[in-house]
Amino acid sequence: MLPNFNWLLGLGLLGAASSAHSIQLSKHAQDLFDESMFFQDMIYDPNAHYLRFFYYPLAAGVHETRSTVWRTIGLLQRNHGDDAAEAAKILELVIADQEKDTSKQWYGDYTVYPEQPTVGEPAYDPVIYNSWDPNWRSFISTTLIIVYEEYRDLLPSHVQDLILESIYNSTVGDTYRVGGVDDDNLYPAYSNPWLMRTVASSWTGLKMNDSNMTYWGDKWAEEFLDLYNVNNTISEYNSPTYVGVSLCALTIAAKYMTNITNVPVIAQHSEQIIRDIWEVESLLWNPMMRNFAGPWDRTYGYDMNNYVAIMSLWIWSFIGKDNVYHNPNPIGTMTHADDLEIGPLLAVLADFQKKLIPKSVLKRFRTSHFVGEHTYHGQTYAPPVDYEPRNVTTWVSANLTIGTESFNQSALGGSREDTTAFNPAVVQWLRSDGSVGYFTWYSTEKAMQADVSPYALNLTYPQGNETSVFTFALSSNPLGAKRDIYTLDAIDGLKIEVGGTVNPEPVVSFCGILGGTCPIVQ
Ligand SMILES: *[C@@H]1O[C@H](CO)[C@@H](O)[C@H](O)[C@H]1NC(C)=O
Ligand SMILES: *[C@@H]1O[C@H](CO)[C@@H](O)[C@H](O)[C@H]1NC(C)=O
Ligand SMILES: *[C@@H]1O[C@H](CO)[C@@H](O)[C@H](O)[C@H]1NC(C)=O
Ligand SMILES: *[C@@H]1O[C@H](CO)[C@@H](O)[C@H](O)[C@H]1NC(C)=O
Ligand SMILES: *[C@@H]1O[C@H](CO)[C@@H](O)[C@H](O)[C@H]1NC(C)=O
Ligand SMILES: *[C@@H]1O[C@H](CO)[C@@H](O)[C@H](O)[C@H]1NC(C)=O
Ligand SMILES: *[C@@H]1O[C@H](CO)[C@@H](O)[C@H](O)[C@H]1NC(C)=O
Ligand SMILES: *[C@@H]1O[C@H](CO)[C@@H](O)[C@H](O)[C@H]1NC(C)=O
Ligand SMILES: *[C@@H]1O[C@H](CO)[C@@H](O)[C@H](O)[C@H]1NC(C)=O
Ligand SMILES: *[C@@H]1O[C@H](CO)[C@@H](O)[C@H](O)[C@H]1NC(C)=O
Numbered sequence: 001m002l003p004n005f006n007w008l009l010g011l012g013l014l015g016a017a018s019s020a021h022s023i024q025l026s027k028h029a030q031d032l033f034d035e036s037m038f039f040q041d042m043i044y045d046p047n048a049h050y051l052r053f054f055y056y057p058l059a060a061g062v063h064e065t066r067s068t069v070w071r072t073i074g075l076l077q078r079n080h081g082d083d084a085a086e087a088a089k090i091l092e093l094v095i096a097d098q099e100k101d102t103s104k105q106w107y108g109d110y111t112v113y114p115e116q117p118t119v120g121e122p123a124y125d126p127v128i129y130n131s132w133d134p135n136w137r138s139f140i141s142t143t144l145i146i147v148y149e150e151y152r153d154l155l156p157s158h159v160q161d162l163i164l165e166s167i168y169n170s171t172v173g174d175t176y177r178v179g180g181v182d183d184d185n186l187y188p189a190y191s192n193p194w195l196m197r198t199v200a201s202s203w204t205g206l207k208m209n210d211s212n213m214t215y216w217g218d219k220w221a222e223e224f225l226d227l228y229n230v231n232n233t234i235s236e237y238n239s240p241t242y243v244g245v246s247l248c249a250l251t252i253a254a255k256y257m258t259n260i261t262n263v264p265v266i267a268q269h270s271e272q273i274i275r276d277i278w279e280v281e282s283l284l285w286n287p288m289m290r291n292f293a294g295p296w297d298r299t300y301g302y303d304m305n306n307y308v309a310i311m312s313l314w315i316w317s318f319i320g321k322d323n324v325y326h327n328p329n330p331i332g333t334m335t336h337a338d339d340l341e342i343g344p345l346l347a348v349l350a351d352f353q354k355k356l357i358p359k360s361v362l363k364r365f366r367t368s369h370f371v372g373e374h375t376y377h378g379q380t381y382a383p384p385v386d387y388e389p390r391n392v393t394t395w396v397s398a399n400l401t402i403g404t405e406s407f408n409q410s411a412l413g414g415s416r417e418d419t420t421a422f423n424p425a426v427v428q429w430l431r432s433d434g435s436v437g438y439f440t441w442y443s444t445e446k447a448m449q450a451d452v453s454p455y456a457l458n459l460t461y462p463q464g465n466e467t468s469v470f471t472f473a474l475s476s477n478p479l480g481a482k483r484d485i486y487t488l489d490a491i492d493g494l495k496i497e498v499g500g501t502v503n504p505e506p507v508v509s510f511c512g513i514l515g516g517t518c519p520i521v522q
Contacts, residue, residue: 021154022077029317029350036343037074039331044071049089053113055338062115067341069094069110069140074344076151084154091147091159094140095166099173105182106132108173110140128183134174138196139245141170142252143345145203149256150348164207171197171204171213180384188223189235189382189415192242195249195266198224202264203257214264221265230389231379232276235415237392237405238284239298241339243277244310244346250274251349254356271356278357281311282364283376284394286401286428289436290326290367293394294403294426297382297414300336302438302475303428307335313343315365317350318357323367326434373397373454380405382415390424393452399430400494402457404441404450412443419443420521425450425459431493433478442471442521458500470502473511473521 025033043052050063051071072090075083097111099119106119109132117124119132126132144167152160174197179187188194198220205213227235236242250270257267284292291304292311301307305326316324331337354362363369374396381389387408394403404425407414414422425441425448441448441459445468449460461468477485481492486508488496498504510516 021151022079023150023348023351025077025347026351026354028320029347031321032313032317032343032350033074033077033347035321035331036340036347037078039340040067040071040074046086048114049086049093050114051341054341055336059113062113064113064338065094065097065111066136066139067338069143070342070345072147073143073151073348076147076154077344077348079154084151087147087151088155088159091144091155091163095162098166098169100169102172105176106134106173107176108169108171109134109137110170112136134177134184134186135193135196137170137174138193138200138249141167141174141200141204142196142249144170145200145252145256146345146348167200167204168208168210171200174200175216185416187382187384188220188227189384189386191224191234191236192245192249194220194224195246198266199249199253199257202253202266206257206260206262206264214262218265221269224266225269227381227383228273230381233280233378233380234273234277235297235380235382237295237297237380237382237390238281238292239296240292240304240309240311241300241336242298242310243281244314247274247277247314247353248310248345248349250277251353255349255352274353274356275358275361278361280376280378282361283374284396284403285315285365286396286398287323287365287367287370288398289401289428289430290324291401291428291436293396293401293428294440295392295394295405295424296422296426297380298416298418298421299423300421302423302426302440302473303436305329305436308337308339310339310342310346313340313346314350314353317346318354318362319365323365326436370398375452375454385409385411385415385417393450395452395454397454400455401428402426402452402455404452404457404459406448406450408447408462410446412446414443424448425457427457427494429494431478431481433480435478437475437478437491437493439472439474442473444469444471 043054045052048063051068053059053062053064068090072087075087099106099109112133120126124131144163148163177184177186179185186193198217201213202217205217234246250273253267253270257264286293304312312324331340364371376394378392379389390405390407392405407424411417413419422443423440428436428438431437445461447462449462451458477492482490509518511518511520
């Protein structure tokens with residue numbers, strides 16, 4: 001670092017990329033970085049050294065752990081004033097609260113929020129995905145890997161050692177996870193945490209000379225590949241948030257573990273998997289609507305213009321925000337707005353990942369380069385809930401997309417058994433005001449045969465009978481169109497004809513934030 005760094009900065013001569021340690025960011029990656037940090041700076045509490053817990057109304061007043069660790073990448077990359085010292089302070093605090101008792105199922109895990117009682121104390125029962133979140137270990141340890149690889153020289157040596165010890169404990173704690181045991185669900189098909197754990201185990205094994213970790217990293221990579229190889233798709237298929245997390249893990253493997261002597265299995269395959277994922281997603285993306293067509297295994301919304309999906313942030317970091325949001329909403333009005341807090345992590349990996357993706361594939365995400373009407377066929381497999389691979393068909397045209405998958409499963413709601421997130425049949429259309437309308441099938445059956453052709457969706461219940469129903473969540477009409485929808489012809493921008501063995505007259509309910517005739521789904 002320049003000895004007169006602070007003085008120069010005071011005169012405003014050095015910009016964001018002034019630190020000798022920071023990664024040079026391209027324009028779009030820097031834009032995502034800046035917008036995320038601008039937002040983080042607003043909600044940072046310098047007295048607590050934590051970000052405030054944003055977005056969940058009941059969380060007002062407390063702070064949040066995972067996003068605060070993401071922030072350390074932002075601080076170290078920016079490295080203005082006391083940013084680096086602040087990052088060190090955050091890391092010490094977060095790691096101090098990491099679980100240290102090896103006999104606990106949540107050993108090596110971090111707090112969800114620092115004010116929470118100690119997990120396992122009388123007033124705080126250990127409830128997985130609730131009072132403790134097993135995925136937090138991997139989310140935080142993979143973030144710490146980036147901190148260590150890129151910025152450790154900015155941190156005091158005792159903090160560097162603490163980071164390694166923390167990652168090590170987190171990785172050991174992650175070995176306690178076995179799908180189907182102790183309420184855990186970490187199967188190879190749960191792609192995003194499975195990949196994060198695999199990458200952390202390989203990296204930590206190499207860094208700490210722990211051959212058992214290296215061995216298991218490779219074994220878990222092979223179990224992932226067994227599913228992946230069914231049709232070169234990840235099991236947590238086309239999930240606009242979680243494919244983005246899987247890409248983080250794969251990019252960490254590609255960036256930090258391919259330039260070494262004994263390249264772990266996950267790193268050997270990471271670049272190809274990243275390319276495959278973008279190939280598939282580019283064919284499902286509708287650049288006119290700025291949305292992935294369905295089906296979505298897990299989603300937090302039905303129109304990506306209205307919620308923050310991590311995949312949107314990746315695309316933003318590659319080709320700019322204009323290609324991602326039709327009419328950008330202020331962040332605080334979007335669903336899952338807190339996911340913008342991962343921005344710095346994505347931004348510092350973005351340019352590396354972008355180099356792995358063919359230009360012809362990236363071009364398909366540009367609004368100005370719609371490839372035209374096309375149909376995609378694919379397959380994906382997520383045991384144990386899937387009895388057999390799911391068969392995907394998606395038709396994409398400029399103003400209408402129809403995407404669906406056939407499935408035969410042991411539970412309602414897909415692999416995560418979540419009927420709100422699982423959307424195996426989705427129709428989206430562009431409306432007169434430029435907004436996106438949608439309807440999406442709601443889980444009432446464990447098996448469905450589904451097919452798509454241009455303008456047509458055919459859904460059949462192999463296990464159905466005369467009591468079966470077809471339920472769809474439908475968007476409200478845009479402003480200016482009819483507010484009350486009782487018949488299919490009242491739906492704005494779409495003409496629907498119903499055939500088959502069903503009663504063609506729909507029963508309509510409204511599930512609103514302030515009442516209606518049904519509970520809210522999303
Ligand atoms: C790691 O776990 C050990 C117990 O195995 C504990 O003694 C140590 O304090 C932990 N380190 C950190 C940084 O939490
Ligand atoms: C080796 O790793 C496995 C799986 O991660 C774990 O169950 C086992 O306890 C580890 N063994 C040792 C000696 O660390
Ligand atoms: C791992 O082994 C290498 C080479 O034998 C050595 O240089 C390094 O210090 C070791 N690292 C740890 C954390 O033990
Ligand atoms: C591999 O590349 C990464 C990213 O540039 C770097 O941080 C790391 O030090 C490199 N490792 C080796 C062994 O050269
Ligand atoms: C598997 O993927 C390829 C493209 O990689 C596709 O052409 C093929 O139709 C898929 N197979 C099935 C059975 O869906
Ligand atoms: C759909 O978009 C195409 C191409 O932009 C346009 O020609 C066509 O009129 C649109 N169709 C409808 C039904 O809006
Ligand atoms: C998907 O297609 C394969 C044949 O390629 C078939 O074996 C499998 O049963 C189908 N899956 C479903 C859920 O229909
Ligand atoms: C719809 O799918 C069912 C079951 O796969 C099939 O029997 C039927 O012929 C299809 N109908 C149309 C109109 O394609
Ligand atoms: C679904 O899988 C089950 C279990 O393997 C099987 O019995 C059934 O025939 C499959 N097909 C349908 C349509 O349910
Ligand atoms: C129809 O299917 C439902 C759900 O599987 C079942 O509970 C019901 O008994 C079936 N009714 C008839 C008449 O078979």
